[in-house]
Amino acid sequence: MLCFPIVYQQLFMNQQQLLDVALRIRPLSEAEHEDAATVVAHRLDEQMAVLMDPMEDPDDILRANRSREKTYMFDVTFDYLANQEEVYRATTKGLIEGLISGYNATVFAYGPTGCGKTYTMLGTDKEPGIYVRTLNDLFKAIEETSDDMQYSVTMSYLEIYNEMIRDLLNPSSGFLDLREDCKGGIQVAGITEVSTINAREIMELLVRGNKQRTQEPTAANQTSSRSHAVLQVGVRQQSRSRDVLQEVRFARLFMIDLAGSERAAQTQNRGQRLKEGAHINRSLLALGNCINALSDKNCNKYVNYRDSKLTRLLKDSLGGNSRTVMIAHISPASLAFEESRNTLTYADRAKSIRTRVRDRITLDIHPPSIQQQIELHHERVNGVSRFRKKSTLYLFE
Numbered sequence: 393m394l395c396f397p398i399v400y401q402q403l404f405m406n407q408q409q410l411l412d413v414a415l416r417i418r419p420l421s422e423a424e425h426e427d428a429a430t431v432v433a434h435r436l437d438e439q440m441a442v443l444m445d446p447m448e449d450p451d452d453i454l455r456a457n458r459s460r461e462k463t464y465m466f467d468v469t470f471d472y473l474a475n476q477e478e479v480y481r482a483t484t485k486g487l488i489e490g491l492i493s494g495y496n497a498t499v500f501a502y503g504p505t506g507c508g509k510t511y512t513m514l515g516t517d518k519e520p521g522i523y524v525r526t527l528n529d530l531f532k533a534i535e536e537t538s539d540d541m542q543y544s545v546t547m548s549y550l551e552i553y554n555e556m557i558r559d560l561l562n563p564s565s566g567f568l569d570l571r572e573d574c575k576g577g578i579q580v581a582g583i584t585e586v587s588t589i590n591a592r593e594i595m596e597l598l599v600r601g602n603k604q605r606t607q608e609p610t611a612a613n614q615t616s617s618r619s620h621a622v623l624q625v626g627v628r629q630q631s632r633s634r635d636v637l638q639e640v641r642f643a644r645l646f647m648i649d650l651a652g653s654e655r656a657a658q659t660q661n662r663g664q665r666l667k668e669g670a671h672i673n674r675s676l677l678a679l680g681n682c683i684n685a686l687s688d689k690n691c692n693k694y695v696n697y698r699d700s701k702l703t704r705l706l707k708d709s710l711g712g713n714s715r716t717v718m719i720a721h722i723s724p725a726s727l728a729f730e731e732s733r734n735t736l737t738y739a740d741r742a743k744s745i746r747t748r749v750r751d752r753i754t755l756d757i758h759p760p761s762i763q764q765q766i767e768l769h770h771e772r773v774n775g776v777s778r779f780r781k782k783s784t785l786y787l788f789e
């Protein structure tokens with residue numbers, strides 16, 4: 393009798409790499425100008441930023457020996473002079489090559505409400521953000537290699553609001569559940585997957601989807617996004633060569649616009665807004681706890697991804713199989729000092745996370761009716777993994 397057939401087999405190549413952390417300090421807003429706010433956060437150079445405490449008095453003798461400012465260092469730091477293209481190039485563009493070679497990638501925007509997360513990720517028609525620039529370059533890269541490779545790209549867009557998942561491309565479908573697949577990957581059951589390689593069509597879908605996002609004015613931002621928005625792009629790739637061994641690679645790119653990380657008090661929230669704040673903070677607290685545990689130098693801490701929907705969805709991105717970039721956002725204004733300090737501390741801690749990047753390769757083996765064990769020879773050429781079949785062992789009972 394034949395054993396259970398193996399239709400595919402997965403192989404993982406491990407590499408360790410740090411989570412990249414960028415900082416973006418937005419321009420002073422009109423409201424902050426009107427409130428006579430002073431600028432306390434400055435970019436010092438490509439990597440360094442300084443935050444000055446507006447409450448510290450240089451004439452205060454008791455505090456004279458304490459530093460009035462704290463400097464922070466990130467992989468890259470931007471201020472009001474940086475445009476969308478520069479931010480995209482320095483943070484995200486580099487992930488595309490990996491994505492079409494089978495590496496997962498994640499980019500997330502973090503920071504208090506009104507500090508520019510949606511501006512960085514979605515942007516405006518005139519100044520499109522990371523979503524569109526990434527998809528444009530991804531499609532260009534696919535076109536350039538399409539003689540040798542065959543690709544299919546799918547996209548889904550969801551929000552996590554009060555710990556519930558909604559499909560932003562099909563909001564009438566109700567709340568969706570997270571499911572773990574047989575390979576341990578987290579999937580959103582029933583999510584709409586759009587298959588297109590037309591970036592313009594995608595921008596239209598995103599703008600439409602973004603209008604479905606739960607937004608409410610708070611004291612800190614008139615169009616505050618109350619939810620975490622997650623754009624998921626799946627890239628499936630297969631060689632066109634007529635080899636017996638058909639290599640199929642699948643990589644996933646997450647682009648995430650998190651809800652504001654501020655404390656509820658800062659936005660004068662009451663009632664529903666306060667409840668939302670608690671849920672937002674639950675996800676962000678869970679994210680913070682994961683970051684703490686993952687950045688523990690002795691690797692002694694338990695990483696609890698199950699505490700929130702956001703961390704369950706990001707499990708692979710943070711601790712597993714992904715190249716991950718976090719873009720922290722702050723306001724330069726004196727009035728936002730406390731929030732800026734919290735954000736910088738959070739981002740600073742995230743720098744010490746190591747993610748394990750793995751090449752996930754699925755082999756379709758034919759005929760599928762016989763259990764086979766295949767010994768593979770692995771080599772890496774110009775950063776791309778290649779596998780050659782060395783021998784096949786057929787198993788019968």
Ligand SMILES: Nc1ncnc2c1ncn2[C@@H]1O[C@H](COP(=O)(O)OP(=O)(O)OP(=O)(O)O)[C@@H](O)[C@H]1O
Pocket residue numbers: 417418419421472503504505506507508509510511512613615616617618650651652653721
């Ligand atoms: N770098 C920037 N340059 C110019 N304008 C910016 C920049 N960053 C943010 N803004 C403007 O600041 C305002 C608030 O930004 P945005 O809505 O992106 O904040 P947010 O962090 O996404 O807030 P929330 O968490 O409440 O959704 C918007 O009007 C946006 O256009």
